[in-house]
Amino acid sequence: MNDNMLTMRNLKVVFPSNAGMIRAVEGIDLDIRKGECVAVVGESGCGKSVTSLAVMKLLNSPPALMRVDELRLDDEELKDYSETKMQSIRGQHISIIFQDAMTALNPVMTVGRQVDEMFLRHNDISKKEARKRTLEALELVGVPEAKSRANNFPHQLSGGMRQRVLIAMAFACMPKLIIADEPTTALDVTIQAQVLEVLRGMQQKHDVSLMLITHDLSVVSNVADTVYVMYSGKIVEKASVRDLFKTPHHPYSYGLLASVPKLSDTKHQFVQIPDSVPHPLRKPSGCYFHPRCRYATEQCKKEMPPLERFDNGREVRCYHPLNVTDTELQS
Secondary structure, three states, rough: OEEEEEEEEEEEEEEEEOOOOEEEEEEEEHHHHHHHHEEEEOOOOOOOOHHHHHHHOOOOOOOOEEEEOOEOOOOOOOOOOOOHHHHEOOOOOOOEOOOOOOHHHOOOOOOHHHHHHHHHHOOOOOOOHHHHHHHHHHOOOOOHHHHHHOOOOHHHHHHHHHHHHHHHHHHOOOOEEEEEEEOOOOOOHHHHHHHHHHHHHHHHHOOEEEEEEEEHHHHHHHHOOEEEEEEOOEEEEEEEEEHHHHOOOOOOHHHHHHHHOOOOOOOOOOOOOOOOOOOOOOOOOOOOOOOOOOOOOHHHHHHHOOOEEEOOOOOOOOOOOOOOHHHHOOO
């Protein structure tokens, strides 16, 4: 029996432009088990958000051109679903939480009415019953005085409250999979922790699968079970969150972890990966990370390394995988 809630095989997304083909995502595989939280991490421009939109089939075509060999939600193959069919899937079986609540929410509708619509669209119920469920949903995600807050417009709520409303909308119909695309980016650290606690608590309580898109590894350590590290449109490492934080194998994973400030740090030195993610129209030959990698050899500059699988299930795309321990990361 298939234990995966999401199975994606060989996803490719390109954007034609006057200057050439922009290869945003290059043949990635992704698996999320039932009840599991999977994080996709990497810098801006690595293809994380494009991947999440591809799972939802929310990429506009044109301009985007999407190809995938398999896109299965539980036992349902979505690859060839029309937009009309996908509209019945979104919200009811798969939901997304966007990073900017102010643009995700309708500014001229009360937040209560927007949550009401989630229930009304996918359930044969009255408006009175929908409002009852809306208030219950807002209370579940920690919105105080839910009855009065439901009558507020988005601009009348704080950033943290708006994000809680998005979480309530995502969980409204208890979907099988929720995608959270940088859900705490616009929030301060204290509110980030509160929103993540709500998100993780709701996910565990209802045994929902969660796909978390983020560049913040401190978020990943407290929420995720499995981590996919993405760089320039390719998966460069896959590991359990414990294994990745203990012994990162790809130099890029190591760089991301080393750049996270630690309370135990006494050197007060900022560690950073040199340069930036290559422009999608000017990707280097061989391994895309080699211009920024201190371990790169001539082989790395000429050939793209394959994604090799280890006995413990870890996957690494590198000719010279590291064996860096958590002690070395802290030093």
